[in-house]
Amino acid sequence: MDLVNWAGNVRFRAERIATPASVDDVCAILSGPGPFRALGSGHSFSLIADTDGTLISTAGLAAAPVVDAQSRTVTVGAGIRYGELARALEAEGWALANLASLPHISVAGAVATGTHGSGDAVGTLSSAVAALELVVPGGDVVRLRRGDPAFDAAVVSLGALGVVTSITLDIEPSFEVRQRVYENLPLETALADFDALMGAAYSVSLFLRWGDRDVVDQVWTKSRSAEPPVLPGDPAPAAGPVHMLAGVSPAACTPQLGEPGRWLDRLAHFRLSHTPSAGAELQSEHLVPRRHAVAAIRAVRELADRIAPLIQVTEIRSMRADSLWLSPAYETDAVGLHFTWLPDQPAVEAVVAEIEAALAPFQARPHWGKLSAMDAAGRAAVWPRLREFAALTREFDPEGRLRNPYLSFLDEL
Ligand SMILES: Cc1cc2nc3c(=O)[nH]c(=O)nc-3n(C[C@H](O)[C@H](O)[C@H](O)COP(=O)(O)OP(=O)(O)OC[C@H]3O[C@@H](n4cnc5c(N)ncnc54)[C@H](O)[C@@H]3O)c2cc1C
Known part of the structure; x- marks a missing residue:
């Protein structure tokens, strides 16, 4: 298998690539021994998505956007790209508050790394997440909404808690x-x-x-x-x-x-x-x-x-x-x-x-998706909840099936 990221600076070491098309497919894959990593559109420059086990491409998890006008949210398959989502939203008269510099990145991949655009009054793309569904190692499905105890930890997840299968985002009228x-x-x-x-x-x-x-x-x-x-x-x-x-x-x-x-x-x-x-x-x-x-x-x-x-x-x-x-x-x-x-x-x-x-x-x-030399202590010094996050990954993934060398800093905390 010869698979590289967008920039070509990461050659994924994965033995195999899985292409689930449904939540059931993801559950079946995550019931296995691992190691696993989810792969969105492969735009990260860091080794965050790499694994020598199974790379789980989320491209097939692209369920069409479903708008809930009352709650002003849209629910989409995790692998959909912002550009495709944006077109579907605009067709129904809705908008997202912001986009990153390019619209080709997957929603779940962007959210998992804290991707952002610019604007004093606008949050990161991750901050628009209202709910998400993920499959955790072992194959169980977990649903989290804004306000749930683990929600704030599980949005910018680095892919370390499970494979996100769908995401609900805040929307507003088109502008x-x-x-x-x-x-x-x-x-x-x-x-x-x-x-x-x-x-x-x-x-x-x-x-x-x-x-x-x-x-x-x-x-x-x-x-x-x-x-x-x-x-x-x-x-x-x-x-x-x-x-x-x-x-x-x-x-x-x-x-x-x-x-x-x-x-x-x-x-x-x-x-x-x-x-x-x-x-x-x-x-x-x-x-x-x-x-x-x-x-x-x-x-x-x-x-x-x-x-x-x-x-x-x-x-x-x-x-x-x-x-x-x-x-x-x-x-x-x-x-x-x-x-x-x-x-x-x-x-x-x-x-x-x-x-x-x-x-x-x-x-x-x-930025989690870009180049950095920062070690575990350095990261813990700037993210005050990082140790708690590391503990949560051990709850969600006790056998470390979603770990890779990039995430080894979590084991030093
Ligand atoms: C040309 C270019 C422009 C960019 N512009 C910006 C910008 O404007 N702002 C900014 O902040 N960043 C920017 N980035 C960085 C980019 O937004 C991030 O690297 C983002 O993570 C890319 O999304 P992706 O789908 O390619 O994720 P991937 O690189 O495929 O994966 C990133 C991480 O997300 C995890 N992941 C992916 N899908 C799932 C899932 N379904 N469930 C659980 N985990 C998952 C992966 O395991 C991995 O850990 C840019 C990158 C490029 C190449």
Whole structure:
């Protein structure tokens, strides 16, 4: 079997791949001895989904979305991708509050790793989960709703509690978004008025490269109202559509220039119709409490000489606090410092370790699906419920059938 992740930096070691099409199929698989790991759309850069046993592809667990208008929720098969879900919701006049940068990722895979978009008032994609159904090792089905004792632990689960078969998400009536891009905002201006900048629209992303210019190359704003955002420093709007990578055609990007359009065609940066099956890049991301954001960006700025030769682009995003134990925004509004790197893994890992050290004073949490060198003690220091989560995994999975080397830090806690 030769199966790799989207970036091609993880070659899965699995002996076999299972393709369940129903909850019963998943129960039958999880009645076996393991080891197992669920695999969503394979967009993680870390070894989180790897196993030398059975990889359980969730692509066939794609039950069509069922909307409950009264509770304003939608229930979907765990393997469905956000783009497909978004189209089905829009057809019925509904929307999700946010999307990640691309709509090709599976709902359960994104939720399991605390995936997020940007927006001061918007939570991570995981925070939209209202209920989930999972099959635990041994084959029993467990259903959890918001408010149940284990719920806050079981949403951002790292796939360590069971295989999620369906997910219920909060929805709202469909809405329009206007996307505008502004260019060349001096970094010092951005940092001097960081809260005003990040709060200037429903969703704001800053793109920069840490080079000599010391500018935020692009500010991407997504607004739900017609008025253009008022940005500190008043940077100039881009003259035409742009890609966040210098010199790359914007054809893959969602419409810009303030033209109003449906939420599902604007909240992600990349169009669903543009399907990058593989990417010549690596990613890392660290998320810091909002109050530390400016100091954390300045600390990373000190490493500009080390970062610049390997960076494709950095994206800075914000999100609202939530109560999910392993969320990047657990009990704090958070700001994510994301890095899209050139695909030179040894060199990138060395710089990521330096960034991690520079961000240590700011309680930085690494993204579960991206590159990080943080050990068990480091993770426990930034996720206060991590030891309780580790104990819960032993309850749900006493024989460790869902463990893999990536998750071995849970056994050190
Ligand atoms: C080009 C690109 C852009 C990205 N943009 C963003 C972004 O904007 N914001 C952001 O936060 N992240 C981003 N990511 C990271 C990505 O969202 C996460 O890695 C996410 O986990 C990918 O979802 P997936 O379905 O591919 O999960 P996979 O990589 O397949 O799996 C991730 C984890 O989820 C578990 N899992 C999957 N399905 C299930 C299930 N049914 N039950 C239990 N566990 C399950 C797996 O076991 C594994 O542990 C990006 C990645 C790429 C490649």
